[in-house]
Amino acid sequence: MDDTRQHAAGAVRLGTWPTPVEAAPRLAAALGLDPDDLVLKRDDLSGLAGGGNKVRKLEHTIGAAVADGATAVVTSGAPQSNHARLTAAAAARLGLDAVLVLEGGPPRETRGNLLLDGLLGARIVWAGEAGPQELAARVEEEAAALRAAGTATAVVPFGGSSVLGARGYAEAGAELLQQVPDLATVVVAVGSGGTMAGLVHALGASRVLGVDTGAVPDPVDRVTEFAAGLAREDGTPAPGELRLRRDQVGEGYGSLTPAVRDALALLARTEGVVLDPVYTGRAAAGLVAAVAEGDVRRGQRTVLLHSGGLPGLFGHPDAASLAGPR
Numbered sequence: 001m002d003d004t005r006q007h008a009a010g011a012v013r014l015g016t017w018p019t020p021v022e023a024a025p026r027l028a029a030a031l032g033l034d035p036d037d038l039v040l041k042r043d044d045l046s047g048l049a050g051g052g053n054k055v056r057k058l059e060h061t062i063g064a065a066v067a068d069g070a071t072a073v074v075t076s077g078a079p080q081s082n083h084a085r086l087t088a089a090a091a092a093r094l095g096l097d098a099v100l101v102l103e104g105g106p107p108r109e110t111r112g113n114l115l116l117d118g119l120l121g122a123r124i125v126w127a128g129e130a131g132p133q134e135l136a137a138r139v140e141e142e143a144a145a146l147r148a149a150g151t152a153t154a155v156v157p158f159g160g161s162s163v164l165g166a167r168g169y170a171e172a173g174a175e176l177l178q179q180v181p182d183l184a185t186v187v188v189a190v191g192s193g194g195t196m197a198g199l200v201h202a203l204g205a206s207r208v209l210g211v212d213t214g215a216v217p218d219p220v221d222r223v224t225e226f227a228a229g230l231a232r233e234d235g236t237p238a239p240g241e242l243r244l245r246r247d248q249v250g251e252g253y254g255s256l257t258p259a260v261r262d263a264l265a266l267l268a269r270t271e272g273v274v275l276d277p278v279y280t281g282r283a284a285a286g287l288v289a290a291v292a293e294g295d296v297r298r299g300q301r302t303v304l305l306h307s308g309g310l311p312g313l314f315g316h317p318d319a320a321s322l323a324g325p326r
């Protein structure tokens with residue numbers, strides 16, 4: 001098959017590019033915008049086991065691991081981590097072993113991403129109640145044990161986010177600009193920060209509206225660090241001031257907020273597009289709030305990044321309540 005996409009040294013191809021862009025005229029109308037104002041960037045259709053934004057980052061991080069001769073990868077995440085699921089899928093495709101160090105303990109039912117992790121052949125290690133530092137330490141322990149047993153092992157960072165991983169979203173930003181040259185704002189969920197950082201690098205900070213999900217305590221620092229790292233590598237100016245909303249976190253990362261509930265129903269019922277409660281639902285709720293406040297306006301081309309996460313919907317404890325009458 002013809003692979004025309006240019007890749008940085010060490011990167012591997014895991015997805016199907018470019019992902020489509022779609023108009024969202026009924027959503028735009030529901031928000032009081034003109035029909036052409038809103039576009040969905042379908043990175044949920046990036047290929048590989050359920051798709052999502054982690055595929056672009058893994059092309060670089062797992063690509064580097066393979067280039068270094070690794071035959072096993074270790075990474076970490078929440079129990080319903082989309083990144084962990086896609087690391088397991090990428091490892092399977094490349095013939096590597098995958099170890100996923102997840103927060104908490106085994107749930108009563110194996111659903112959503114966790115079900116796919118097992119199906120994809122990954123080994124799960126439960127880390128218990130662990131903060132970011134403890135989780136990173138557990139990952140290093142697992143990697144050290146594998147290396148001691150003679151297995152060349154690479155660590156893929158939490159959420160796939162590092163300067164290297166963010167490179168995948170700098171590419172996505174360039175791809176999006178080809179598809180939507182008059183883009184004013186792209187709205188994106190922020191977890192570990194690499195996705196927003198790459199977009200900021202490609203599009204400039206003023207055109208990227210991040211919506212925090214509460215996945216990390218310091219999203220501004222992380223996005224700034226990764227975007228600055230990309231700028232240093234390319235010899236371009238450091239990013240300007242970030243636009244990052246932190247009003248959609250609610251009671252925390254795993255909580256399903258009323259605004260997200262409404263946003264999930266809105267996208268489903270205007271465009272037939274399904275979002276997830278943790279990431280893309282928050283991005284959509286942030287978009288709704290930004291329109292209400294006049295931060296996103298009529299006549300400006302606005303893109304909502306659909307970054308995937310559908311398996312997470314099926315793994316969420318409150319998922320069934322979404323099907324009820326409204």
Ligand SMILES: *Cc1c(COP(=O)(O)O)cnc(C)c1O
Nearest residue numbers: 082191192193194195279307309
């Ligand atoms: C991880 C994730 C994000 C956030 O991306 P980061 O690069 O971690 O900030 C957004 N949407 C979905 C569906 C994700 O899985």
